[in-house]
Amino acid sequence: MSDAAAPGDRNAAVPADRVTVVVVDDHSIFRSGLRADLDETVHVVGEAGDVDTAIAAVAEHRPQVVLLDVHLPGGHGGGGAEVIRRAAPTALGTRFLALSVSDSAEDVVGVIRAGARGYITKGSSGTEVSRAIATVAGGDAVFSPRLAGFVLDAFGAVAGEQAQTDEELDRLSSREREVMRLIARGFSYKEVAAELFISIKTVETHVSAVLRKLQLSSRHELTAWALERRLL
Structure with missing residues (x-):
């Protein structure tokens, strides 16, 4: 099964009030389930299952939001953070939202430092994910409640290091x-x-x-x- 969206999806007109999204996860069943669970405010224009395919999908579809897992095969082993670092420079209008089963501080901080605008866990409902996508598309950041502390602690430390430098x-x-x-x-x-x-x-x-x-x-x-x- 191809990781890309079907041609009909790519070519279909997207209503102006819907957020265009590329879904990146290495489990096709999860992608299919998530896609079906998102509400009518979201329009999935593409999918990918590894780092290199994700970068190509972002370049092709230019979505408003990329919803991606932290741990992905391919590329240079950098997972979701690598996708952001390599895709973001040529996708200036695209924002990245991490969706992962992991809630470790290392994963959260790593992908946020790479440029993600938010991080939510896979325990979130379809409605919660849809709302998070809309929030990120609008320019704001969003985090699952228990993860926000990791980000505040990490970037407080970064601010201290920058002041010293x-x-x-x-x-x-x-x-x-x-x-x-x-x-x-x-x-x-x-x-x-x-x-x-x-x-x-x-x-x-x-x-x-x-x-x-x-x-x-x-x-x-x-x-x-x-x-x-x-x-x-």
């Missing part, structure tokens, strides 16, 4: 930040000098200042520091 970067001049990013990306001193139109000696001076201000001992530690803070 900003404080560390404030120690550097604008030129030192430019040099830091290039060195952390693996540029040689000569390449940095050519990129920024400065002398190799000046690059060496800036690198020494960066390492001292960030309390690092080598360019390898600098690369690790920048990667950890997602500055590259």
